Structures are given as structure tokens and as C-alpha cells.
Amino acid sequence: MRPFVAAALLLLVAAPLAAQSSPPPATPAAADPRLAAIAAAVSADSLEATDTRLVGFGTRHTLSDTLSPTRGIGAARRWVKAQFERISAGCGGCLDVFYVSGTVGPGPRVPRPTEIVDVVAVQRGTADSGRYVLLDGHLDSRVGDVMDATDSAPGADDDGSGVSAVLEAARVLTRYRFAGSVVYSVCSGEEQGLYGGEILAAWVRRRGWRLDAMIENDMIGNDQGSDGITDDSTARVFSDGTPPTLTERERTMLRFTGGEVDGISRQLARYLKATAEQYVPGLHVWLIYRLDRFLRGGDHKPFADLGYPAVRFTEMHENYTRQHNDVRVVDGVQHGDLLSGVDFDYARKITAADAATLASLSWAPAPPREVRLGGAVQPAAVLSWQPPADAADVAGYRVYWRRTDAPTWDHWTDVGMAHRYVFTHRVVDNYFFGVASVNREGDPSVVVFPTPAAP
Ligand SMILES: [Zn+2]
Missing domain, CATH: 3.40.630.10 (Zn peptidases)
Incomplete structure (x- = not known):
């Protein structure tokens, strides 16, 4: 095997390992x-x-x-x-x-x-x-x-x-x-x-x-x-x-x-x-x-x-x-x-x-309403919300989280038309959470920061 081919194979093997050792990247936002x-x-x-x-x-x-x-x-x-x-x-x-x-x-x-x-x-x-x-x-x-x-x-x-x-x-x-x-x-x-x-x-x-x-x-x-x-x-x-x-x-x-x-x-x-x-x-x-x-x-x-x-x-x-x-x-x-x-x-x-x-x-659609956060003394944060008054353009919701000392919403995931999302293994104490509504083209509303859910 010629040396440069061997090096290329080594790179192919090494790349996924390197990716695993770094923190997961933020979901890329769909560009409109x-x-x-x-x-x-x-x-x-x-x-x-x-x-x-x-x-x-x-x-x-x-x-x-x-x-x-x-x-x-x-x-x-x-x-x-x-x-x-x-x-x-x-x-x-x-x-x-x-x-x-x-x-x-x-x-x-x-x-x-x-x-x-x-x-x-x-x-x-x-x-x-x-x-x-x-x-x-x-x-x-x-x-x-x-x-x-x-x-x-x-x-x-x-x-x-x-x-x-x-x-x-x-x-x-x-x-x-x-x-x-x-x-x-x-x-x-x-x-x-x-x-x-x-x-x-x-x-x-x-x-x-x-x-x-x-x-x-x-x-x-x-x-x-x-x-x-x-x-x-x-x-x-x-x-x-x-x-x-x-x-x-x-x-x-x-x-x-x-x-x-x-x-x-x-x-x-x-x-x-x-x-x-x-x-x-x-x-x-x-x-x-x-x-x-x-x-x-x-x-x-x-x-x-x-x-x-x-x-x-x-x-x-x-x-x-x-x-x-x-x-x-x-x-x-x-x-x-x-x-x-x-x-x-x-x-x-x-x-x-x-x-x-x-x-x-x-x-973008209007932002979701009645956004609530729960999950105290559990190993999972729970976010819930209601659709905006005019929900005709809502194609789904996007939930966000970040460390409490992070300035920007660096992590999110799209959750479809759900009105509730459980952040499994993410303790509510350690992160901030939010939710936005998203249209078919992927344009999000402003992120809504929750108030506490009734116990
Ligand atoms: Zn001025």
C-alpha cells in the first residue's frame, strides 16, 4: 500500500473518533x-x-x-x-x-x-x-x-x-x-x-x-x-x-x-x-x-x-x-x-x-403562549406550551436549552407539533430552556422563556 493511501485510510478511521470526543454541535438552522x-x-x-x-x-x-x-x-x-x-x-x-x-x-x-x-x-x-x-x-x-x-x-x-x-x-x-x-x-x-x-x-x-x-x-x-x-x-x-x-x-x-x-x-x-x-x-x-x-x-x-x-x-x-x-x-x-x-x-x-x-x-408564526417549565427534584426538565392565537402558519415547535452562564441559545431541537417536551437526563437546575414556533420554511419566532409550571 502506498503511503498516502494508508494515510487517507487512517484519516477515515480517525475522523469519527475525533468527532465523538468534542461536544455535540448545535443543530444547524435551516436557512431560508x-x-x-x-x-x-x-x-x-x-x-x-x-x-x-x-x-x-x-x-x-x-x-x-x-x-x-x-x-x-x-x-x-x-x-x-x-x-x-x-x-x-x-x-x-x-x-x-x-x-x-x-x-x-x-x-x-x-x-x-x-x-x-x-x-x-x-x-x-x-x-x-x-x-x-x-x-x-x-x-x-x-x-x-x-x-x-x-x-x-x-x-x-x-x-x-x-x-x-x-x-x-x-x-x-x-x-x-x-x-x-x-x-x-x-x-x-x-x-x-x-x-x-x-x-x-x-x-x-x-x-x-x-x-x-x-x-x-x-x-x-x-x-x-x-x-x-x-x-x-x-x-x-x-x-x-x-x-x-x-x-x-x-x-x-x-x-x-x-x-x-x-x-x-x-x-x-x-x-x-x-x-x-x-x-x-x-x-x-x-x-x-x-x-x-x-x-x-x-x-x-x-x-x-x-x-x-x-x-x-x-x-x-x-x-x-x-x-x-x-x-x-x-x-x-x-x-x-x-x-x-x-x-x-x-x-x-x-x-x-x-x-x-x-x-x-x-x-414566522407568533410565539407560543403559556410556556411553562417544570421538573424540580427529577432528572428531567419538562417544558410545556400552548399554540399562539393564530396558529395557521405553525409547522412545528423548536425547544432550546443553554447553560445558565451562556449568552446565546446554542442548542435546540425541533419537536414537531408537540405541546410538551421532556429533556431526559437534563436536570432543570443546570440549564435555561425556551421554545419558539417555526413555519414551514424554518423561520422561528422569538424564543419564549418559561415561567414555572404549577407544582
Ligand atoms: Zn442618536
Whole structure:
């Protein structure tokens, strides 16, 4: 036998042994080719064209001119609304486009009563239209002095990049039809105190929407950090560990069951990370276990405050000489939030993750209800659940488990149409468990974290 043949035979024998000694791999998730196509359709050129128009309004400060046809927040919001209407015209009127507004002030950062106007476009779902997912960016911009409503405030990254992502996601996703409804929103008043987000969150609650996801895109294009690092392949998603709306009793129970890092916003963050890393080549997502950056805020907060799943999706490395700064050169260093500080190919990856996530959630069935975990003092955990109210698209359920110190749902198995699953030889104390509903194409709902079953 020639030596290389012998070596090949040895490899054949050795490979299975090596595989056995390593931990079992996670079940590979079935890829939905439609989601890959959606992610691939997002265009850096389109994002740049939109952001260039936004910067062209000079300033989009919340207190800036509302009457000029070319400069200020009024011209900017009318232009955004016209873009949604143009996109809608291209899909047979598939978007309902309107303003949601409210008056705030006088108060901090808003010295006189001021109308805050959000632009909203709704792509109505075909099957379960009362279920919503929402993508937002904020239109308003600022300079160093947050009350300066006249100086040039290009806001190319903060948050022209996020608004561009919302319009681009709408352009791509309106080519498809979804079971659930998709909402595209562009809020104002963020820099003055999250006013537009508050107005929209309260409006959503008054309408009684089942809002399964709110994703805020705020600063998604800067890849040159003040920390000296250039990174165009990592993004951050910030999320609350648990909703602030938990009752005292529910919060007390977490001490006995776990779940301090498994609230609804955290599950959405995990979903966004998993979808991004499956469908967007070259993008990794860090889960940051915080509502937002340290002592800072964004428009997802008013939604999280009301108990909706809401996260902030943002660049990995911020540049503090660019954001919230006057446009000027200091010691040879350009300050201010200019288009030159935005890498549109980086913004493209984050927008592609947005679009794939919105599509996956909107094609997936609603998540299962009444998810319960039992199995104390037994060598097997028991998970049980009920189907969602609208179960027409449910092709099966997927149960998940992970070590309690693992951040992501690394292990799962599909269990068909069962409503109960026994994790044989897996002691309930040592793992976290969850369940999602899955459609025929394999798109999962968000994972639902269980509450304890009645003893
Ligand atoms: Zn911002």
C-alpha cells in the first residue's frame, strides 16, 4: 500500500473518533433563501443617496425651521414622508403613510410648546395583521449646544444613517408580503429628550398593537472609533435584562427560577444576533447587557418602558469628535457629524441585519403562549406550551436549552407539533430552556422563556 493511501485510510478511521470526543454541535438552522436574498438586496449606494439628501437639509434640529422647503426639520420630514409614498407607489400602495405627532414643552431642552412630528409607514400583514414589528431611526440632529437650532448640524451618522436604514429596509421589504405587519418609523425630538419615541410608543399602546419587536437604529455607520480602532464587521445590540413593567412578585420569583438575563428585549437581541450572523456575511453582533450605553439613552427606551421588546442596534466604536459636535477643524482634526465619517458598506451590513430580522419575525408564526417549565427534584426538565392565537402558519415547535452562564441559545431541537417536551437526563437546575414556533420554511419566532409550571 502506498503511503498516502494508508494515510487517507487512517484519516477515515480517525475522523469519527475525533468527532465523538468534542461536544455535540448545535443543530444547524435551516436557512431560508428568501432571507439571504433580502439581506443581499440592501444597497450601500442607496443608503448613501438617502443620507446625502438628509444632510442637505442643513440642520434637522427639533426646534429648527418647519416652513422652509429646503432647510430644517419640517422640510426633512416632508421629504421622508414623500419617500415612503414613493416606495408605496412602487408596491401598489402597500404602505399606509402618515404623521404621528404631539406637542411638548415648555420644559428642559424645549423652551416653548413645540410640535414633535414622527413619520410612520405601515406594511399591513396578510394573515396576522394585528401583530407588528417596528424599525426606527431618529430624524433630528444637533451640534455641541443642544439648544442651537440654526447652525449646520449634518447628523450624517447620528442619525442620518439610521433613517437611511429605515427607508432602505422599506424599499427592500415592500417587494415581499408578510404574515405580520411591518412598521417603518422616523422619530423626531430624540436629542431633546426622546420625545418622538415617547409619542410613538404611547400611540402604539393606545392602538393596542401586539408589538413583538422594536429595533432602534441609532448611529450605524461610523467604523472609526475614538478608541483608535477601525472595525467594519462588528455591531452592538443593547437590551434590558428584564422589562421594567415586571410586578414585584414576578421580580421576586426570578430569584428562585432564574431569568434575570432573559427578558423579552434580551430575547429579541439574541434573535437579531442569530439572524444577522446567519444571513449577513462579515457581520458579528455583540450582545451588550444594558438598556443603552452607560448613562445614555435612545428611542427604544420609551418602548421598553411600556413593556414592549425593544433594543438599540448601533455601531461598535463611537467617535466623540464627530457626534454631537460643531462642524469645525481643531488642531487639524475635523469635528462634526459629516458624510465623510460614515462607511456606507458598514451601514449596509447593519441594515441587512435589520431587514432579515424584520422579515424573519414577520414570516414566522407568533410565539407560543403559556410556556411553562417544570421538573424540580427529577432528572428531567419538562417544558410545556400552548399554540399562539393564530396558529395557521405553525409547522412545528423548536425547544432550546443553554447553560445558565451562556449568552446565546446554542442548542435546540425541533419537536414537531408537540405541546410538551421532556429533556431526559437534563436536570432543570443546570440549564435555561425556551421554545419558539417555526413555519414551514424554518423561520422561528422569538424564543419564549418559561415561567414555572404549577407544582
Ligand atoms: Zn442618536
